[in-house]
Each structure stands twice: as C-alpha cells, then as structure tokens.
Amino acid sequence: DVKVTQSSRYLVKRTGEKVFLECVQDMDHENMFWYRQDPGLGLRLIYFSYDVKMKEKGDIPEGYSVSREKKERFSLILESASTNQTSMYLCASSSQGAKGYTFGSGTRLTVV
C-alpha cells in the first residue's frame, strides 16, 4: 500500500522551541504539501514543493519554513514555536497531473 508517513502522531513542545515535522512518501511523487487544520478554518496550505530543493509559499507561510533535500522527504520547520501554532499538521503528496493527493495521518502539535 502506498503511503505518506508522518514521524509523530502527537507532539508537545514549549514556546520558543525549534520544531521539526517530518514527512516521507514512498510513491516517487514530485509534489509534496504541508497543511494545517483548525476547527472552523478547515485545511490551509502552508508550503508546497514540486521538486527537490524547490519550495513555494502557500496561503499561510508566516512562522514556518520547509526543507526538501530528497524527493521522498519534506520537512516542516517551526523556527520558534508559538501557542498559535497549536494545530493538526497534515502532509500530502501527489504526482504531476490531475491525480489525487495522498495524505498522511497527521501530527497533532500542542505548543505550551
């Protein structure tokens, strides 16, 4: 079964910490995405990448950065975590063209 794997299901971090969320896909997909999901706001795109070392800002990139050194891995970085970054983070990947995305199970991050 093809998969998008997120390294942690639940994570608790302190305000000001640097946080790394890791995502790995085994489908040789070109595109990878990071979303966050909050009640009442739905899924919002943070960053995406269409190739190794390439990245594009999504709708809410402030406070985040990303890294894609290898095709299969896309990391989301919170440089200095804040309480308003408490959220469910979802990684997804897709091939070029019209095909569907495959999502990971999500990482629920709590910043205290």
Place this chain on the structure above:
Amino acid sequence: DAKTTQPNSMESNEEEPVHLPCNHSTISGTDYIHWYRQLPSQGPEYVIHGLTSNVNNRMASLAIAEDRKSSTLILHRATLRDAAVYYCILRNRERSYGKLTFGQGTILTVHP
C-alpha cells in the same frame, strides 16, 4: 481559484444511497473536480475525480452536469464507515502544481 459550494451537513440511513451535491459555477475548462473525505482523526482520503464525463470507482460514482457547473458524489449504499466530512475541490492542472484549496465540506452522518 474557482470556488465550490456544498451543504454544511447531510444525513443518511445505512444501506441507502447518498447524493452529495457540489456547485462550482465559475469552473474553468482546465479544472478537474476532485472529491476527498476525511474520517474522524485521520487525514483526508482521495475518493474520485473527473473532468467532463461521469466516473465510477470502487468507492463512489461522480456525476458531472453537462455544463460542468455542478457535480454529485454518489455513495451507492452508505455504511457507518462512510460517516465523514466530504470535500469537493477544483484542481487546475495548469496552475500552481495542482495545489488543492479545501472549503468547509459536507458533514455526512449515517444512521444505523
């Protein structure tokens, strides 16, 4: 990006068909219609997509209006496991590497 409009919620009984509507009156000729669903505490799951013709797969059917301004996701026999939030999304194959913009979706409740 062209937007979609879905009812906030719908209810169904188990083993009955469910028709989930979606309006997309500003759809462009290069927009694919995608459907995803999200079960509780999971990432979204790809269901089906289409361009102009009706589509069937093992999960559901997608009926697309002749003018493409609306579509309907059809679950032929709802089960309790189909209770989820269903998202109708337009994916433009020519822009922004196919990124998806999620709306609020339709919450489907299935009664035993």
